[in-house]
Structures are given as structure tokens and as C-alpha cells.
Amino acid sequence: MEQAGKAAWQWADRMGLQLSPAGERRMVRTRPELWISLIFPAAEQEQLDRMCQWLFWAFLVDDEFDDGPGGRDPYRCRRAIGQLIDVHDGAVPRSPVERALTDLLVRTCVGRDMGWNRQFRADNAAWLWTYVAETAQRAADQLPDLMTYAGHRRDSVAMQPFLNLHETVAGIRLTEAERCLPGYGKMRQAVTDHSGLLNDICSLEKEMALGYSHNAVLLIQQERGCGLQEAMDETGTLLEGVAQRLRHGERELAEQMNAAHMAGPARTALDTCIRDYRSMVRGDFDYHLAAERYTRPDLADSGGQQTMSALFTGTVP
Template sequence: MPFTPYGSNPFLPAAEDGMWNWIDRLGLAEDAARRQRLRHARAGLMAALVSPTCDAERLTWLACWTAFGFLVDDEFDDGPLGRDLARCQSLIGELTSVLDGRPDSQPADGGALRRAMDDLWQRIVPGRSLGWIRSARMNAGAWLSTYSAETADRVADRLPGVAEYRLHRRDSVAGLLYMDLVEAMIEIDLPETVRQLPQWQALRAFAADHVGLCNDIYSARKESDAGYGHNMVALIRADQNCDIRSAAHRANAMATGYMREFLDAETQLLAGTGLPPDTRVDAAHCARAYRAIIRGNFDYHLAAPRYRDR
């Protein structure tokens, strides 16, 4: 890890209080088991580590988004919806409809989750550019669609190969969406000319790859025990017929490669001569924010009970 720790946002206590008030107001964690899993996840800590400089209001909003992501994840990975393709697709359709601004339906499974996503989405869209909205909508939709893909794999008793999974994981970890959200945290909205640059897209892709692989490494034992196969360590283990420790080391080597690619893309982007000075400053600020996501995600997995206990 080439980046020194950025530390935790000092507004973490206020953000966690606001996050739990939001969770309780929307009835997102009313049963004891779900609430305990969410406490172990420390969503507020994750937000505070990846966005260490934003104000309390924005940090609270990011903590709510992070908690929402954990709730959705647990709904499919541990719950019955992740083994029932029709119900899974129904809920994903409801959540995706929020991004499209479609009228409310009569949700069978996801009423609270849908209300939560609508609340989060409506709080961030005003004032953002069409380019940012398009990016966040695309990346949120891609994240949600991975649950349908994994449920279909479970029903068919199928697992992807390593190369296929890498692209899937880039979306399923919601790393690209998180980068969109953090751009809003630092109040930067880059022009479309930057968003279309190959170096910019590579920068974001390798950051998301690293975030997803880090999560896979630290959750490998827990997910192996649960029989959950959509994990790079598990797929390397099956592909190369090795034990879990050897597979984790090989996954870690892949993560190191992603980090080198990230740094190369960052250098190429910021050395480009075609960007106006103000735009280059904003791009550099975003690149630093992405570094904080990478380092904060790494530190989070060492601290959160959801991963540390294993």
C-alpha cells in the first residue's frame, strides 16, 4: 500500500448518530440479527475513512449510502432473495426504477429499501451535472444488476472464471459508484471531456479493482465458510487447485498490479497538456480523493468487526 493513512473524519460520531436515526426512521434494521450485522459492518467508519475531510452533513449522507449498500448486500448474499431469481429481479427492478425516476409501484419485497434509495438519490441529484448524474445512474444500475447475475449463477450452480469475475467485481463492489459519490463529497463536478478520457476511465477502473479485491481477500474465510463462491480468492483456489492461503497471496499480487496501473494512469492523466488549468486542478483533487478511497478501504478492513473477527 503506497499511500500513508489519511485518518478518520473527525465528524464520525455525529455521522453515525445521523445514520442510525435515518436507519430507524425508515425501518431498515428492525430485527435484532440484521441490526447486529449492521453494527459489525461499521458503515460510518467506512465513510469516515474514505472521505476524511468532508463536513458532517455530507459524511452522514455517505454513511447512510454505505449502510444501505451493506443492507442490500446482506439481503441477497445471506437472505432468501439471493436464491430466488424471480424475487431478486423484482426487487432489483424496484430499486433501479428509483434511478429512472419512475412512479412508485407496489413493492412486494423491498418497500423500505426502495424508500431508502429514493431518499438518498433525491438528496444528491439536485445541483449535479448531467454528466455526473449519467455516470452515477449507470454505475448504480450496474452495481444492482450484479445481484441478479449472482443469483442466476447460484440457481444454475455456476461460477464465473477469474477473468470474467474481475469485470463483474468492478461493478459488484460499487467502487465506481462510490467514486461518483465521493466527487459530490468534495464538491467537484468534472466536465464530460475529462470523463471520456481513457486515462480517467483507467484510473477509476483500477481503483475499483483494488477495492473489490481487498474486500475479497479479507472476506475470503467468512465467505468460504458460508459457501459463497463469488470471491476472487475462492475462484483462484478452484482454478489453480491451491489452498486458501496461497490463493489469497496470489490475489494480493493481483491487487499490487492494480495499484501500479492506478498510479500509471494517474501520472498519464495529470501530465496531459490538453486540460485547462482549472480542470487539471479539479482532476488532481479527484485523484487524491480516489487515493483516500483505496487507503481508507484498506484500513477499514483491518478495523471493522465484520472482517477483523475472521
């Protein structure tokens, strides 16, 4: 874990990701190396380093468009996110964040099959577009209803790209035939929904201070007309239900594999997902109870910028 953290900061320096003092404090308190180590405890060091760099990059994007100025200007947000997706599709990078993305894509996607690359691109794009959706709603002084938010949060928590990255760490390959199994889909949704609800609970103090309302607790409070504690309790009940959905998905997938007489690499790959997805949920839970980003949020370091970070603008030689 310590080596992965050092490697992430060295990589950021090579990519020109020069953070402001406040940005450095946020990243230190975020501890991306802790989350990666908890959800990928069996990863080789090179894999752990690369996954930590992915998370470092993702947190830079999240801090810019959730807490920072990028999420307050719909035009700039749409343009910046569109450029990141263009880079995902092979466009020449023009900013440090785009350059870092290109580096990660080359080191991650080369050698993966077309189906995996298609899924990874779709999940990354779905995550990135959620920033545009939220920025537009904030500008219009709107909030989603709870049902709409549940689907939005499944993308915005950014767990689905890391479920794809899990395949590279675990050394497995899922075909479209495996991905279409209902039990696998239920497991995947449960993992992402659990992470989104847990993050909403643990981010509540910071997000309330910033006036950021895309949070399940706050939406429940508004929709139900109840107190904050009651909304927190209801969110906790929802979280427990999602954990049960994961267990149901595990059982259903095992039954579906048995019914289909599935064996060989396909069976091994799905059995690995059953084992590791539960471990990833547990690691995500432990991380949120340990990282200072959530246990002791430093509100003075958030939301004070007025213009988009230089990491998202400019030209990279």
C-alpha cells in the same frame, strides 16, 4: 464519525428500516461510519452524514442478496432489483428500502448536472444487476472464469457509485471530456479493482462458511487447482499490481492534462481526483483491517433467513 453513525441509525428509523436483531448486530459490526470517515476525511458533517446513510443502505442491499435469502431465489432477486432501479428512474417506492433510496436520491441528485446523474444511475444499476447475475449462476450451479469475474467484480464491489458521490463531497464537476481521459479511466478502474480484491481477501472466511463462491481467492484456487494459501498469495500479488496501476494512472493523467494545456476548473477537478482516489484506496484498506465485519466475522448472524426481509417487500404508505 460518531455523529454520522448516530445520524444513520436515526435516518434508518425514519425510513422504516427496522432491522432484525441479527441485522442490527451485523450493521454495528460493519461500522459504515468508519468507512465513510476514512475515505472522506475532509467532508463537512452534513455530507458525512448523507454518505454514511448511502453506505448503510448499500450494506442492507448487500446483506440481503449476498448472504441472505434474496440471493437464493432468482425470480425474487430479479424482481426486487428491478424495482430498485425503477425507483432510481422515478417510480413510486413501495417498500422501506425503496423509500430510503428515494430519500437519498432526492437529497443527492438535485442540482447535479445531467452528465453526473447519468453516470451515477449507470453505475448504481450496474452494481445492482450483479446480484441478479450471481443469483442466476448459483441457481445453475455455475461460476465465472477469472477474466469474466474481474469485470463483474468491478461493478459488484459498489465502489464506482461512491466515486461519483466523491464529486459531491469534494465540490467538483467532471464533464464527459474529463471522464474520457485514459488516465482518469485507469485510475477509476484501479480504485474499484483494488477494493474488490481486498474485500474478497477479507471476506473469505465468512463467504466460505456460507458457501458463497464469487470470490477471487476461491476462483483462483479452483482454476489453478492449488491450495487455499497459494490462492491467497496470488490474490495478494494481484492486489499489489492494482496499486501499481493506480500510480501509473496518476502519472498518465497528469501527463495528459499537461499535453492538453488543461487549466481552470477542469484541471482542479482532476487534480482533486488524483489526490483523493489514492486516499480513498488507503481508507478502504484501513477499514477492512479494522471493522469487525471482516476482522471477526460472526457467522451465526449470516444466512439464516428463509424468506426475503420485510424491508424489501410490502407497501409503504
